[in-house]
Amino acid sequence: MELGQKIKCEADRTAGFGKAIAAMPGCERLGSCIQCGACSGACPLSIYMDQSPRQVIALVRGDFKKQALSCNTIWLCSSCYACTVQCPREIGITDIMYALKQCAMSERAYPAGLSIPILARQFVRMVVRRGRITETRLVMRFFLQTNWKAAISSWRLGLNLIRTRRFGIRQQHIKQHLELAAMLAQAKNANAGGSP
Amino acid sequence: MRYHYFPGCSLKGLGRAYDESLRPVMERLGVELAEIDDWNCCGATAYMSTDHCNACALGARNIAIAESSGPGDIVAPCNACYLALNKTRNCLAGDSATRAAVQKALAVAKLTYTGTAAVRHPLEVLVYDVGINVIKRNVVRPLKDLKIAPYYGCQLVRPHCSFDDQWNPTAMDRILTALGARVVDFPLKTRCCGGSLTGTAPEAGLRLTHIILGEAQRRGADLIATICPLCQFNLDSYHDQIARRWGPARIPAVYITQLMGMAFGLPTEQLGLKRNFLPADKLLAAT
Ligand code: SF4
Ligand code: SF4
Numbered sequence: 001m002e003l004g005q006k007i008k009c010e011a012d013r014t015a016g017f018g019k020a021i022a023a024m025p026g027c028e029r030l031g032s033c034i035q036c037g038a039c040s041g042a043c044p045l046s047i048y049m050d051q052s053p054r055q056v057i058a059l060v061r062g063d064f065k066k067q068a069l070s071c072n073t074i075w076l077c078s079s080c081y082a083c084t085v086q087c088p089r090e091i092g093i094t095d096i097m098y099a100l101k102q103c104a105m106s107e108r109a110y111p112a113g114l115s116i117p118i119l120a121r122q123f124v125r126m127v128v129r130r131g132r133i134t135e136t137r138l139v140m141r142f143f144l145q146t147n148w149k150a151a152i153s154s155w156r157l158g159l160n161l162i163r164t165r166r167f168g169i170r171q172q173h174i175k176q177h178l179e180l181a182a183m184l185a186q187a188k189n190a191n192a193g194g195s196p
Numbered sequence: 197m198r199y200h201y202f203p204g205c206s207l208k209g210l211g212r213a214y215d216e217s218l219r220p221v222m223e224r225l226g227v228e229l230a231e232i233d234d235w236n237c238c239g240a241t242a243y244m245s246t247d248h249c250n251a252c253a254l255g256a257r258n259i260a261i262a263e264s265s266g267p268g269d270i271v272a273p274c275n276a277c278y279l280a281l282n283k284t285r286n287c288l289a290g291d292s293a294t295r296a297a298v299q300k301a302l303a304v305a306k307l308t309y310t311g312t313a314a315v316r317h318p319l320e321v322l323v324y325d326v327g328i329n330v331i332k333r334n335v336v337r338p339l340k341d342l343k344i345a346p347y348y349g350c351q352l353v354r355p356h357c358s359f360d361d362q363w364n365p366t367a368m369d370r371i372l373t374a375l376g377a378r379v380v381d382f383p384l385k386t387r388c389c390g391g392s393l394t395g396t397a398p399e400a401g402l403r404l405t406h407i408i409l410g411e412a413q414r415r416g417a418d419l420i421a422t423i424c425p426l427c428q429f430n431l432d433s434y435h436d437q438i439a440r441r442w443g444p445a446r447i448p449a450v451y452i453t454q455l456m457g458m459a460f461g462l463p464t465e466q467l468g469l470k471r472n473f474l475p476a477d478k479l480l481a482a483t
Pocket of ligand 2: 039042043044045046053076077078079080081082083084093094097
């Protein structure tokens with residue numbers, strides 16, 4: 001029988017992680033969590049999460065960086081803000097999820113087999129290059145990279161889009177896309193000082 | 197009444213029926229929408245997941261261009277754009293480090309952010325600037341006998357919204373009543389539709405969409421009224437897959453502006469109703 005560690009211990013901690021997340025915009029009140037679970041109750045996606053939002057808050061505060069960044073919770077979070085407005089301690093839970101996503105993105109520490117971060121990456125690339133999103137192109141690119149079989153099985157959706165004249169394949173872009181790219185390069189990770 | 201108009205990428209793409217119907221309805225009500233010159237993507241949730249400061253810079257560029265082109269508030273019809281732009285405003289007001297970094301980035305494009313233009317949703321403009329009475333006066337074909345579930349979605353009301361309740365908003369209910377429709381009591385009006393998870397994690401995303409459709413069906417709604425291109429897309433586009441997994445819940449979803457256009461007697465062709473996957477037959481028959 002293979003033995004696996006069931007309980008987290010001191011050696012699993014990354015000292016300073018919780019403090020670093022709490023220093024990121026909107027995450028200041030992280031430390032005041034009373035572990036009431038109201039966030040998990042309000043969350044429409046918690047039934048699919050491997051750690052509930054309440055548990056994620058506890059992991060972050062306890063400096064368990066690896067566990068916090070590798071759970072599917074932060075990626076299943078749809079940013080609906082139900083938890084944030086429900087929290088009795090006015091903790092910006094959605095913003096904490098964003099801070100964790102940013103951290104996982106920059107360290108490429110997201111769980112294998114989860115395609116949600118890939119969509120985010122492609123979205124960002126299209127905005128940097130063109131300034132606007134052409135949804136049909138983004139979705140096609142996403143499926144080609146992650147699951148081309150799903151692209152084929154959504155042929156009916158594609159046909160429906162063509163039928164309703166919404167299958168816009170021409171790339172939308174802004175006039176000043178080079179200027180925008182320069183702007184974004186200038187502001188990139190400007191508050192990385194607080195990032196762990 | 198003149199506003200800067202921020203349509204957002206979706207209203208030029210999958211959600212173009214929203215743009216098509218919003219324009220003539222606002223014109224009928226004397227609201228002038230001047231599209232922001234060379235506006236860029238709001239960044240939505242994807243950009244915020246990647247880089248906070250860049251996400252704010254994206255929003256700030258749009259606001260700064262609007263502010264430099266004259267006075268007036270910004271109208272953003274997509275819930276995600278509305279939230280992203282308001283989040284940018286709040287971040288820049290409260291966080292001086294981000295604000296300084298964003299101003300420095302804007303300087304590359306010779307722009308300055310002042311924060312004078314508020315970002316508002318068409319619902320707020322309709323109820324508080326135009327007024328329910330004016331809307332009522334423009335109704336020539338009341339939507340009588342139509343039972344409509346008002347669905348607001350999540351990102352409009354939370355957490356930056358100042359004009360309506362976070363769990364039980366009523367602005368759209370009031371407009372629907374003014375149009376002569378019967379408003380279905382709909383407690384899931386601010387529950388998440390699944391967002392982009394319908395594409396990236398369908399097991400979870402489609403379940404959320406199904407919950408909204410199923411509840412509308414149980415409550416006897418003929419139609420669901422929406423105010424966000426992503427909500428409308430999710431509720432309208434996955435009926436096959438949802439029926440296969442959980443049984444059918446075939447309720448058409450249309451934009452509030454399409455309903456207003458029909459009630460105002462505007463030509464159907466102008467309202468983008470042909471773009472629905474599941475056609476709103478009862479609406480077309482009733483008016
Ligand atoms: S609702 Fe707030 S206080 Fe309660 S567990 Fe969640 S984060 Fe902590
Ligand atoms: S914002 Fe994310 S974590 Fe919070 S309730 Fe919504 S989906 Fe759940």
